[in-house]
Amino acid sequence: MSTYCFILGKHPELSIAELRCRYPNADVRRGGDSFALLDSEMDIDQTEFNHLGGCIKVARVRSESNIGDQIQILADVLSSHYQDSKLDYGLSVYSFSEKQLRPILMKLKKKLRADGIKSRFINKDFRNISAAQYKSIKGKGVEIVIAKTNKAFLIGEVVGVQDIDGYSKRDFDKPFRDMNMGMLPPKLAQILINLTGVDGKVWDPFCGSGTLVMEGLLMGRDMIGSDIDSGRVEGAKKNVEWLKNSFELRAVSYELFAHDATKPIDQNYDAIAFEGDLGLPHNVHIQLEKLDQIEAELDELYSRFFQKIKQMKFKGPIVAALPFFRLRNGQERTMESTVKKINELGFKQDSLTPGSSVPLKYSRENQAVGRAIYRFRLS
Ligand SMILES: C[S@@+](CC[C@H](N)C(=O)[O-])C[C@H]1O[C@@H](n2cnc3c(N)ncnc32)[C@H](O)[C@@H]1O
Structure with missing residues (x-):
């Protein structure tokens, strides 16, 4: 059994919900404001970490210390990696000030020199290590994390870091992109899939350019994607073909076809996950007088979709990213009345955060439309 320390992304509650659903x-459990802890029999390595969208890095905890023992423990961990040639290492601290890095690194340097270990730290300006820096020492060096809980300092060795190059390649290099409809960031697509909490085949009924289908395939799942717009379905097919040539995929199957999500579908699947119609591109200013109309249309779409799912008697998890709107006065409007209708149809809303029924939100500060994430199940 090992304890892992996951450094959380920009939406910490969502990252924790993803961890709970995947494991x-x-x-x-929450360890500090910026990290979560998890005890697992399973070996969590880079390959496993690549299937998570919500965390920045993961470290296997090697030791717990109080402040006085830190340098000795850090030196012990680093010396276990030392093989006569120069050892490159980096150090990152979480839930306490990065200002502490300078004195720790200086003392550690002295200690390692005294122990006869030739080493070099790669921290730039005594700041935490970035994913790109980690990549530069991967295989020949090591990154250590110190994370402060309310009881102690945890010292861990980084075993996985977000694959920023892979995300950006999938986001920007795929052949079919359509900025008018808003596309899911690949990380969020992974989160939605993990939030289903099941391992099997996933259907995205509003697949657009196919982001969720692509990420599901990379996660080793069989996938179905459909969309009312046949042009987008053709685009999604091109994207999946490109993915197959550009990334290593396990032998998985997929189907992509044009389909109106408010009509029945004759397929088997274990979960539904989608980012549906958002009503507006992310970057436009919302005109209040038009918002009622947009919400009414979306309400109609989602009500009809859930009615159909009920008719099809699908009892598995449905993870839905529905839009929420950020008004110029800072107020946020979620699709509460639509969610109420979905509940009244008999779909129970799972609590993705224990004790809370509010949806988990994902948005960028400057965007007028964000995603509110729910998980429903027909009761
Ligand atoms: C925000 S986009 C989804 C984008 C997608 N997640 C991606 O990453 O490319 C919403 C999609 O819902 C589709 N849509 C709207 N109404 C639909 C319906 N009744 N049935 C199926 N798809 C529909 C649109 O064509 C659009 O592609």
Whole structure:
């Protein structure tokens, strides 16, 4: 059994919910404001970490210390990696000030020199290590994390870091992109899939350019994607073909076809996950007088979609990213009345955060339209 320290992304509650859903048998708990802890029998390495969208890095905890023992423990961990040639290492601190890095790194340097270990730290300006820096020492060096809980300092060795190059390649290099409809960031597509909490085949009924289908395939899942717009379905097919040539995929199957999500579908699947119609591109200013109309149309679309799912008697998890609107006065409007209708149809809303029924939100500060994430199940 190992304890892992996951450094959370920009939406920490969402990251924790993702961890809980992907590792339902592990004890996932908040360790500090920027990290979560998880005890697991399973080996979490870079390959496993690549299937998570919500965390920045993961470290296997090697030791717990109080402040006085830190340098000795850090030196012990680093010396276990030392093989006569120069050892490159980096150090990152979480839930306490990065200003502490300078004195720790200086003392550690002295200690390692005294122990006869030739080493070099790669921290730039005594700041935490970035994903790009980690990549530069991967295989020949090591990154250590110190994370402060309310009881102690945890010292861990980084075993996985967000694959920023892979995300950006999938986001920007795919052949079919359509900025008018808004596309899911690949990380969020991974989160939605993990939030289903099941391992099997996933259907995205509003697949657009196919982001969720692509990420599902990379995660080793069989996928179905459909969209009312046949042009987008053709685009999604091109994207998946490109993915197959550009990334290593396990032998998985997929189907992509044009389909109106408010009509029945004759397929088998274990979960539904989607980012549906958002009503507006992310970057436009919302005109209040038009918002009622947009919400009414979306309400109609989602009500009809859930009615059909009910008719099809699908009892599995449905993870839905529905739009929420940020008004110029800072107020946020979620699709509460639509969600109420979905509940009244008999779909129970799962609590993705224990004790809370509010949706988990994903948005960028400057965007007028964000995503509010729910998980429903027909009761
Ligand atoms: C925000 S986009 C989804 C984008 C997608 N997640 C991606 O990453 O490319 C919403 C999609 O819903 C589709 N859509 C709207 N109404 C639909 C309906 N009744 N049935 C199926 N798809 C629909 C649109 O054509 C559009 O592609």
